[in-house]
Amino acid sequence: MKKLLTFTLLAAFAAGVHxxxxxxxxxxxxxxxxxxxAYAQNSAPFSFDDTKTFKPAGYSVNLCESxxxxxxxxxxLDELKINWVAGTTPERLAMVAEGKVDMECGVTTNTLxxxxxxxxxxxxFLQTGALLVRSxxxxxxxxxxxxxxxxxxxxxxxxxxxxxxxxxxxIAAEVVPFKNRDEAFQALEDNKAQALAGDKIVLVGLVAxxxxxxxxxxxxxxxxxxPYAFALRRGDPDFRLAVNRGLARIYQSGEIVPIFDxxxxxxxxxxxxxxIYGLNSMEE
Numbered sequence: 001m002k003k004l005l006t007f008t009l010l011a012a013f014a015a016g017v018h019x020x021x022x023x024x025x026x027x028x029x030x031x032x033x034x035x036x037x038a039y040a041q042n043s044a045p046f047s048f049d050d051t052k053t054f055k056p057a058g059y060s061v062n063l064c065e066s067x068x069x070x071x072x073x074x075x076x077l078d079e080l081k082i083n084w085v086a087g088t089t090p091e092r093l094a095m096v097a098e099g100k101v102d103m104e105c106g107v108t109t110n111t112l113x114x115x116x117x118x119x120x121x122x123x124x125f126l127q128t129g130a131l132l133v134r135s136x137x138x139x140x141x142x143x144x145x146x147x148x149x150x151x152x153x154x155x156x157x158x159x160x161x162x163x164x165x166x167x168x169x170x171i172a173a174e175v176v177p178f179k180n181r182d183e184a185f186q187a188l189e190d191n192k193a194q195a196l197a198g199d200k201i202v203l204v205g206l207v208a209x210x211x212x213x214x215x216x217x218x219x220x221x222x223x224x225x226x227p228y229a230f231a232l233r234r235g236d237p238d239f240r241l242a243v244n245r246g247l248a249r250i251y252q253s254g255e256i257v258p259i260f261d262x263x264x265x266x267x268x269x270x271x272x273x274x275x276i277y278g279l280n281s282m283e284e
Contacts, residue, residue: 070246129224
């Protein structure tokens with residue numbers, strides 16, 4: 001009996017220690033009246049630095065701002081400051097895992113490997129991986145990339161998936177990683193690479209910089225499917241619920257329509273994306 005009592009007390013103590021160590025993001029936000037959000041500086045139209053307002057802007061940024069508003073109301077705060085922290089995809093994920101930010105608001109694909117270190121919100125966007133080429137490169141299809149250089153942002157799911165796709169198709173192209181998408185696109189502009197791999201709508205945003213509309217072309221072949229979501233710290237289900245509740249409100253209220261149109265017009269959401277919005281419009 002004494003051994004059983006000792007074991008029970010030790011188990012209870014261990015559970016108490018575990019609970020004490022678990023993050024409580026909502027309590028921290030309530031006490032500081034601040035929410036820390038990581039964002040991407042160069043991933044238009046999802047997340048980027050607006051050179052006119054000198055503030056973060058984009059589809060993901062707008063969603064996170066609306067979620068912050070929902071959390072502010074849930075906590076009964078009269079004000080909630082958003083502290084934006086810039087970083088690449090690996091940097092944003094590391095900041096979330098280490099508790100340096102509460103959530104990241106970029107162009108981050110939800111993968112099982114990443115779930116080993118962070119949690120994710122419900123899906124916020126569905127994207128395909130595509131290939132952008134120089135019009136003078138002679139590349140008309142993916143197989144034409146043999147012997148050519150393909151630029152990609154380092155540390156992204158795009159880098160891994162396009163490398164796998166090329167290997168599976170036995171296309172001997174050289175995948176060249178760059179620090180971020182801007183540097184990768186610059187390599188394409190300077191002909192240091194003949195193609196650029198990335199998420200299709202992000203590539204469309206990069207092409208918009210070409211006023212002539214003749215220097216680049218998008219290949220018809222997609223190489224991956226990318227479900228975007230917002231990375232959150234693991235072990236905090238109450239905060240994840242608050243984030244998903246905020247997203248559900250955006251979808252239920254129709255607020256998603258002007259947000260989508262603002263950043264993606266004249267594109268329309270695919271039937272699959274519309275279904276994702278509907279599935280995540282959860283009832284209380």
